[in-house]
Amino acid sequence: MFRELTHIVELFQFPFMQRALLGGIMTGCTGGLLGSFTILRQLSFFSDALGHSALLGISLGLLFGINPSLILLPFAIVFALGVTYLLERTRLWTDALLNIIYSASLAIAIIILSFVGHYKGGLTNLLFGDILAVGEQDLIISGILLLITTIFIGLTVRIQMLMTLCEPLAIARGVPVTIHRTVFIVLLSLVVGVSIKAIGVSWTVREGSFSTPLASAVSLFPITTTRSTMLLSSSSAKWAMSTP
Numbered sequence: 001m002f003r004e005l006t007h008i009v010e011l012f013q014f015p016f017m018q019r020a021l022l023g024g025i026m027t028g029c030t031g032g033l034l035g036s037f038t039i040l041r042q043l044s045f046f047s048d049a050l051g052h053s054a055l056l057g058i059s060l061g062l063l064f065g066i067n068p069s070l071i072l073l074p075f076a077i078v079f080a081l082g083v084t085y086l087l088e089r090t091r092l093w094t095d096a097l098l099n100i101i102y103s104a105s106l107a108i109a110i111i112i113l114s115f116v117g118h119y120k121g122g123l124t125n126l127l128f129g130d131i132l133a134v135g136e137q138d139l140i141i142s143g144i145l146l147l148i149t150t151i152f153i154g155l156t157v158r159i160q161m162l163m164t165l166c167e168p169l170a171i172a173r174g175v176p177v178t179i180h181r182t183v184f185i186v187l188l189s190l191v192v193g194v195s196i197k198a199i200g201v202s203w204t205v206r207e208g209s210f211s212t213p214l215a216s217a218v219s220l221f222p223i224t225t226t227r228s229t230m231l232l233s234s235s236s237a238k239w240a241m242s243t244p
Helices: 002-011 015-040 044-063 068-089 094-114 123-128 136-165 167-172 177-199 213-242
Strands: 204-206 209-211
Touching: 015 044, 015 136, 015 177, 044 068, 044 094, 044 177, 068 094, 068 177, 136 167, 136 177, 167 177
Parallel strands: none
Antiparallel strands: 204 209
16 A cells, blocks of 8 residues: 555656646646536536637637647637627527537537648647646646636625626626626636646547537537527517517
8 A cells, every 4th residue: 555655655756757847737727616606607518618619719720820729718718709709699509509510610610620631730739638738837827717717706705796696787897797707717727728628628538428519510500500590580570560
């Protein structure tokens, strides 16, 4: 028992093991600060959607000759801002909208990757993750992100709780809900973007089987299309009735 414990301790004498442990701890702490609000705001699917949609960012980086690791964080921010805009401008359910976004992103990414046949880098590591590949630059980014998240949650914890429990009340009290929501989602997207190098853009395993985006897209696309058609018909009817 003591010998096995000694071997485990010896493993952490290697720099790559130390970086992996430190990176995992910092990413876990950052995710923990945002996790409770994420679940209560029904944004749990957002992280999954971003993780799958990140393959589009990776494929775009490969297409234009950019290191995929460098494009993940900018792509995560653009994705977060785009989702926030769509959530505020559409009347679709949040989970349905996210499913459509990441299913479409995966489809486009596969098409782009079919045109990229010369890449010999660590695409497999990005798809399935490699926590031992975490470098010093990743640790710096994780540390900065943890510091920013801690300061943001610490200064706005009351506002975040109010927005989570009763957003209309927060609006009535003059809270800039849109700004706080956008900052929160951007931080959440950055956490996911940073963790992709460690855990990868992989399929999620549920109840012993692979849960692929196509299976969920097939079940959601018809009903969301129907709802959009009904909303369009309702708007057209109202416009026709109001026209003299």
